[in-house]
Amino acid sequence: xxxxLLAFGLVLxxxxxxxxxxxxxxxxxxxxxxxxxLPARRQVGALAIVSGLILLWCAQWLGVL
Numbered sequence: 001x002x003x004x005l006l007a008f009g010l011v012l013x014x015x016x017x018x019x020x021x022x023x024x025x026x027x028x029x030x031x032x033x034x035x036x037x038l039p040a041r042r043q044v045g046a047l048a049i050v051s052g053l054i055l056l057w058c059a060q061w062l063g064v065l
Contacts, residue, residue, distance in 0.1 A: 003065075 018026050033041060059065050 033044070036044070056065070
């Protein structure tokens with residue numbers, strides 16, 4: 001349970017940093033996503049999941065997890 005809380009906390013920190021440091025870029029990105037088709041949005045989501053899993057695998061391989 002602690003790892004899940006850690007993961008959610010890290011996600012919130014990264015998301016918050018984006019909004020604090022570059023709010024106009026976040027707005028532009030949201031507009032770009034709004035203009036994508038539904039299948040393209042699903043592809044972006046799948047890519048995000050795969051990227052996250054690769055990062056978790058690398059962290060485990062390095063002994064961080």
